[in-house]
Amino acid sequence: PCGALLYSSHHFSSVILTESPNALIQAVCAEHSPVPNNDSPLQMQFGSDASTPEKATQRAEQLRAEINRANRLYYIENAPELDDAEWDARMQELLALEEAHPDLKTPDSPTQRVGAPPAAGFDEVVHPVPMLSLGNVFGEEGFRAWYKRALDFLELESAPMVCELKIDGLALAITYRDGVMERAATRGDGERGEDVTANVRTIRSVPLKLEGPPEEIPPVIELRGEVFLPNSKFATLNIEREAAGLSAYVNPRNSASGSLRQLDSTETAKRPLDMFFYALGYLEGAESPSSHWDTLQAINEWGGRKNEWTRKANTVEEVMAAIADAGEVRESLDYGIDGVVIKIDSLSLQRRLGFVGRDPRWAIAYKFPAEQAETTLKAIHVNVGRTGALTPWAELEPVIVGGATVGRATLHNKDEIARKDFREGDRVVIQRAGDVIPQVVEVAAKNQRPEASQPYEFPGTCPSCGTETVQIEDEAVTRCVNGACPAQFERLLEHFASRVALDIEGLGERVSQDLPRLGFVSNIADLYRLHERREDLLELEKMGETRVDNLLKAIEAARSPLLSKLLFALGIPGIGSESAEWLSRRFHSLTGVKDATEEELLAIDGIGPIVASTLIDYFSVEQNRQLIDDLIELGVNPIDDTPEPSADHPANGVRFVVTGRLETMSRSEAQNRIKSLGGKATGSVTKKTNYLVAGAEAGSKLDKAQRLDVHVIGESEFIAFMENGEIPVQPELDS
Numbered sequence: 001p002c003g004a005l006l007y008s009s010h011h012f013s014s015v016i017l018t019e020s021p022n023a024l025i026q027a028v029c030a031e032h033s034p035v036p037n038n039d040s041p042l043q044m045q046f047g048s049d050a051s052t053p054e055k056a057t058q059r060a061e062q063l064r065a066e067i068n069r070a071n072r073l074y075y076i077e078n079a080p081e082l083d084d085a086e087w088d089a090r091m092q093e094l095l096a097l098e099e100a101h102p103d104l105k106t107p108d109s110p111t112q113r114v115g116a117p118p119a120a121g122f123d124e125v126v127h128p129v130p131m132l133s134l135g136n137v138f139g140e141e142g143f144r145a146w147y148k149r150a151l152d153f154l155e156l157e158s159a160p161m162v163c164e165l166k167i168d169g170l171a172l173a174i175t176y177r178d179g180v181m182e183r184a185a186t187r188g189d190g191e192r193g194e195d196v197t198a199n200v201r202t203i204r205s206v207p208l209k210l211e212g213p214p215e216e217i218p219p220v221i222e223l224r225g226e227v228f229l230p231n232s233k234f235a236t237l238n239i240e241r242e243a244a245g246l247s248a249y250v251n252p253r254n255s256a257s258g259s260l261r262q263l264d265s266t267e268t269a270k271r272p273l274d275m276f277f278y279a280l281g282y283l284e285g286a287e288s289p290s291s292h293w294d295t296l297q298a299i300n301e302w303g304g305r306k307n308e309w310t311r312k313a314n315t316v317e318e319v320m321a322a323i324a325d326a327g328e329v330r331e332s333l334d335y336g337i338d339g340v341v342i343k344i345d346s347l348s349l350q351r352r353l354g355f356v357g358r359d360p361r362w363a364i365a366y367k368f369p370a371e372q373a374e375t376t377l378k379a380i381h382v383n384v385g386r387t388g389a390l391t392p393w394a395e396l397e398p399v400i401v402g403g404a405t406v407g408r409a410t411l412h413n414k415d416e417i418a419r420k421d422f423r424e425g426d427r428v429v430i431q432r433a434g435d436v437i438p439q440v441v442e443v444a445a446k447n448q449r450p451e452a453s454q455p456y457e458f459p460g461t462c463p464s465c466g467t468e469t470v471q472i473e474d475e476a477v478t479r480c481v482n483g484a485c486p487a488q489f490e491r492l493l494e495h496f497a498s499r500v501a502l503d504i505e506g507l508g509e510r511v512s513q514d515l516p517r518l519g520f521v522s523n524i525a526d527l528y529r530l531h532e533r534r535e536d537l538l539e540l541e542k543m544g545e546t547r548v549d550n551l552l553k554a555i556e557a558a559r560s561p562l563l564s565k566l567l568f569a570l571g572i573p574g575i576g577s578e579s580a581e582w583l584s585r586r587f588h589s590l591t592g593v594k595d596a597t598e599e600e601l602l603a604i605d606g607i608g609p610i611v612a613s614t615l616i617d618y619f620s621v622e623q624n625r626q627l628i629d630d631l632i633e634l635g636v637n638p639i640d641d642t643p644e645p646s647a648d649h650p651a652n653g654v655r656f657v658v659t660g661r662l663e664t665m666s667r668s669e670a671q672n673r674i675k676s677l678g679g680k681a682t683g684s685v686t687k688k689t690n691y692l693v694a695g696a697e698a699g700s701k702l703d704k705a706q707r708l709d710v711h712v713i714g715e716s717e718f719i720a721f722m723e724n725g726e727i728p729v730q731p732e733l734d735s
Contacts, residue, residue: 056097060104063094067110068209107180107208122194122261125185129282131171131224132190134341135359136367143342144316146364150344150353153361155666160345161313162292163322164278166365168253168336169228170260173281174200179210179217186260189499199260202269203227207303222281223304229256230334233272251404252336274335277304291345312345323366330368339367352669356578370431373406374444375399377426380411380456384464386491387573388479392417392458394428394440401432409438413476414458423453464488489516489523492571496524500577501569502558506551514540523623524570525630527555563638567593570627574614582607588640594619594628650725652678657685659702660695662715667695673722685710693718 067090091110098105105111137143151159171187184200186193200206210217229237234252242248249255259271277299280288289295293312300306309326313319323340330337344350344362353361376397383391392411399406409430411417420442422428427444461468462480464487471478480488490513497507504527515521518540520533530537530552537548561569567580567590575583582604587593593615601612618624656679658670665673670693671681685692685704692698692705692712705712713721720726 125193125195130190131187134365136365162343164310164341165337166339166341167226169226173224175222198265199268203273205305210302218283218286220284224279224281225277227275228335276307372431373399373401377428384487390478406438414478496569505554528634566638574611649677655680655690658693660698662695
């Protein structure tokens with residue numbers, strides 16, 4: 001026997017009892033629609049009047065609106081309006097409508113959340129605006145230093161901030177076109193991610209269509225946020241997996257990552273993923289809000305879920321109070337957090353601050369103290385890095401720390417091992433620094449060593465090539481100085497081909513090991529000779545004609561890289577992506593960098609004595625100079641990716657001094673603008689100064705300029721000069 005309670009206008013109206021499910025369905029439909037249209041199977045099943053296309057369209061629109069509203073109230077506002085039975089009835093009715101009328105199926109329909117057939121793989125997505133990482137601080141002192149640097153750069157006394165919980169999940173970028181979800185992509189390496197649109201459609205807190213009047217929604221907009229698996233749902237998921245005889249997941253973050261990368265989105269639909277939105281990536285055809293706080297409010301109005309804990313702060317003290325509160329509520333939250341993200345609120349100030357390397361200057365992550373655990377140090381191993389640094393690491397008895405299983409951890413360096421007397425077999429304390437990098441902290445208090453225990457002896461020779469190691473005075477790192485060391489070169493080759501460097505597809509970790517070990521390459525220049533050995537490459541295991549030809553094609557494409565990318569790819573100690581750009585901007589060629597003097601290097605903003613000395617030492621080695629010459633001879637012709645100053649701009653050759661406080665930019669920003677147009681920005685007013693740009697509180701430089709009859713201009717005149725070439729007064733330029 002089967003029964004049903006009929007629910008109407010928020011109360012139960014009647015009870016139906018039947019002998020079979022089919023009879024029950026017919027009885028319910030008859031009760032719901034006493035005069036059915038027998039030509040409409042949809043109406044027979046669910047009571048929808050789809051007798052005409054117009055009525056079917058109207059009913060589908062009504063159902064979509066009701067279900068989307070119910071989803072928002074339930075998943076975002078935590079104020080459910082429909083119970084499960086009502087929601088299910090509407091969903092089943094809409095599914096049947098769309099099945100009977102396929103043309104009614106739309107990308108924003110809630111039926112699209114149930115998943116799609118398995119995909120062959122994930123397409124690559126290039127982010128129009130990179131999804132960069134955040135710098136970290138681990139205490140109040142570090143945060144104060146970051147805030148001071150930001151204010152100094154802006155030349156301001158204060159700047160309002162926004163504090164957000166740092167969700168332990170996966171960053172995601174979702175693009176909406178005309179308000180409808182078009183694409184969702186993972187962060188990946190920041191430049192490129194994976195297209196996971198089908199999977200993200202199954203997340204019920206993610207709007208398939210943005211809410212609000214169409215004229216108030218930008219034609220194209222990308223919203224960014226963090227996908228996570230609630231702790232309570234994670235526990236339930238593991239219970240279900242264990243009951244099914246499957247292994248339990250280690251932690252919610254890994255579970256969320258695995259769920260989001262399922263090729264079969266119907267599997268993702270079974271996982272209770274959730275999402276908080278935290279930023280606007282980019283938009284087209286509309287003006288963005290003026291502040292980050294207003295951005296979050298706009299996203300919420302469009303139907304994106306923001307974290308309600310988020311708060312404003314005007315001072316360091318208010319930020320620290322917010323961080324303390326986050327630490328107190330951390331255990332009561334149904335999702336993992338590992339810190340608080342602090343952002344400068346004004347978007348115009350964010351644009352002025354820009355980025356340093358891959359980190360924004362306008363945001364920082366305040367990380368909570370690392371969690372610790374005890375385990376056994378089974379063995380000590382040593383890796384050789386691409387710069388010759390010998391880095392010791394510990395093989396551990398696996399242990400869970402901060403929700404992740406840790407089986408190996410860093411021991412930092414030779415001196416750290418000796419100072420803390422780490423020995424194989426010891427009971428040790430480990431932690432995940434910043435909740436990410438596992439490290440051995442100390443020997444456990446209750447450690448008991450056998451009599452045969454001996455202090456660890458750091459190798460005096462390179463584990464890879466056997467060369468005697470060196471340790472420079474006042475430097476903690478022990479190095480192998482053999483430039484032909486196989487381990488160094490294998491890692492350098494892998495770095496050279498990585499996405500952040502020259503992005504040579506097909507030259508991954510395994511191939512980077514095989515090519516040197518089998519004698520195909522002994523230095524970077526040999527890569528560009530590989531086309532001569534195509535037939536030999538075909539003999540390699542697991543290569544094959546297609547893979548070999550694709551690799552050679554990718555290497556050929558890397559003959560004309562950006563100069564800054566090539567300088568970074570060469571693995572020169574101390575030269576990161578940002579310093580490589582500075583060198584490219586100053587010298588414009590490989591030869592220019594190779595032959596640079598220490599004085600020329602020190603004249604570059606951002607290059608200090610240590611980096612300058614390192615570069616001079618690197619190019620004093622004949623092997624390295626020969627490598628540059630070989631690359632040039634082989635046709636590796638890097639492109640200067642820094643535009644030449646405009647020769648025809650009126651600022652070209654003009655001497656400026658900037659003083660005082662400017663309203664729309666800092667002095668350093670103004671000086672960079674001058675240099676980009678070929679002008680000269682100096683720090684002292686002399687008779688050769690053509691313009692003094694005077695902001696508020698200009699001081700003694702203004703007095704001196706007036707005495708020397710130097711032309712003084714204000715900020716608005718300076719901006720007009722830089723942007724439009726409008727010369728306030730054309731002084732006679734000194735030669």
